[in-house]
Amino acid sequence: MNLQNDFINTFHQKPDAFYFSPGRINLIGEHIDYNGGLVLPAAISLGTYGVIRMRDDQLIRVFSTNFNDLGIIEISLHDLAYKENDNYANYIKGVFDLFIKKHHKINRGMDIYIHGTLPPQSGLSSSASLLVLMVYILSDVYHLDLSKTDIALYAKDVENHYMHMHCGIMDQLIIAKGINHKALLMHTSTLETTPIHAFIDGYTWVIMNSHYERKTTESKYNERVKECQDALNIIKKEKNISELCELSISDYNDIKHHLNEVLRKRVKHVVTEQNRVLKSIEVLKNQEAIPMGELLNASHSSLKNDYEVTGFHLDMLVEGALLAGAIGARVTGAGFGGCAIALVKNNLLDQFDQIVDQYYYQKTNLHASFYPVEFVDGVKKIEVA
Ligand code: GLA
Numbered sequence: 001m002n003l004q005n006d007f008i009n010t011f012h013q014k015p016d017a018f019y020f021s022p023g024r025i026n027l028i029g030e031h032i033d034y035n036g037g038l039v040l041p042a043a044i045s046l047g048t049y050g051v052i053r054m055r056d057d058q059l060i061r062v063f064s065t066n067f068n069d070l071g072i073i074e075i076s077l078h079d080l081a082y083k084e085n086d087n088y089a090n091y092i093k094g095v096f097d098l099f100i101k102k103h104h105k106i107n108r109g110m111d112i113y114i115h116g117t118l119p120p121q122s123g124l125s126s127s128a129s130l131l132v133l134m135v136y137i138l139s140d141v142y143h144l145d146l147s148k149t150d151i152a153l154y155a156k157d158v159e160n161h162y163m164h165m166h167c168g169i170m171d172q173l174i175i176a177k178g179i180n181h182k183a184l185l186m187h188t189s190t191l192e193t194t195p196i197h198a199f200i201d202g203y204t205w206v207i208m209n210s211h212y213e214r215k216t217t218e219s220k221y222n223e224r225v226k227e228c229q230d231a232l233n234i235i236k237k238e239k240n241i242s243e244l245c246e247l248s249i250s251d252y253n254d255i256k257h258h259l260n261e262v263l264r265k266r267v268k269h270v271v272t273e274q275n276r277v278l279k280s281i282e283v284l285k286n287q288e289a290i291p292m293g294e295l296l297n298a299s300h301s302s303l304k305n306d307y308e309v310t311g312f313h314l315d316m317l318v319e320g321a322l323l324a325g326a327i328g329a330r331v332t333g334a335g336f337g338g339c340a341i342a343l344v345k346n347n348l349l350d351q352f353d354q355i356v357d358q359y360y361y362q363k364t365n366l367h368a369s370f371y372p373v374e375f376v377d378g379v380k381k382i383e384v385a
């Protein structure tokens with residue numbers, strides 16, 4: 001990878017600056033970041049590089065190595081409406097559009113070269129990585145000095161209102177604020193974050209990609225968000241709460257008869273998952289591998305049976321990981337397809353990928369990929385020699 005040369009070959013000019021925005025995994029606390037919950041994600045070394053040069057006109061020209069076939073996409077600062085054909089460039093348009101709506105004086109276009117190392121559709125947040133990257137770039141080149149939290153909130157705004165994906169704040173906030181070697185315990189209603197040492201001596205976190213994509217992920221995700229809102233509206237008539245994660249398990253037992261069967265299962269997941277995050281913090285602090293594995297497994301079962309966001313492929317991947325000796329495994333991110341994570345004893349690592357892949361292939365006819373995990377800093381400007 002030579003980003004400088006690649007930029008010059010594409011735009012025939014030297015670039016002004018280079019940036020990197022990571023992807024993320026979530027260790028535990030799934031589908032509760034839009035319910036005011038505590039979650040435990042980490043930024044990872046796979047991510048999105050951005051190389052830019054300011055222009056003197058109002059054109060944005062963007063090229064992505066992940067969409068070579070689309071060539072250079074040209075956008076005018078005067079026409080930032082969403083267009084299906086603009087594909088991934090809509091994320092970039094959405095960011096420019098938001099800055100203009102927020103009355104930042106954005107008056108020059110830009111040549112932008114994007115190189116993503118996150119496998120697309122893998123549930124490792126390639127879209128949040130691109131959005132946070134672009135917000136950071138605009139904040140940097142226009143000297144706006146946005147805080148990391150504001151950067152995350154801007155990126156979420158584009159995802160929610162321009163792309164119409166009703167996601168929570170977890171992905172954007174971890175990608176903006178990640179810390180080298182740490183996971184962050186994130187309070188999604190106050191946006192407070194605390195660095196957590198999330199490694200257990202003698203064990204490794206492994207990311208496993210199912211390579212299974214489901215086209216309906218977005219609509220199914222939005223359906224879950226809506227179910228949680230419906231449940232909250234019903235529960236609010238009984239209890240004085242503003243978000244579902246304020247319920248304790250005994251509160252849930254008191255009110256569950258007000259909910260139909262589907263909503264009951266959704267709320268049960270939310271309440272028990274919140275509890276598992278709190279237990280995980282203790283267990284990680286005490287370096288207790290087996291209880292951590294049990295929490296991961298319980299999280300996956302809850303996402304499978306109560307929240308219903310896993311599906312056959314992810315279930316088989318997790319099953320394969322457990323058969324290969326993982327101490328625990330679970331889907332990470334929105335689910336429906338994409339990646340799972342496993343906590344694996346170091347002496348099993350040599351054969352782990354092969355055993356899981358064999359099992360997964362037997363069951364699904366698809367091969368899995370595996371990535372070693374490094375936790376890294378959030379979005380930043382980088383030097384390129
Ligand atoms: C996606 C969303 C996040 C979060 C996870 C599930 O990654 O973007 O906000 O809800 O799913 O935990």
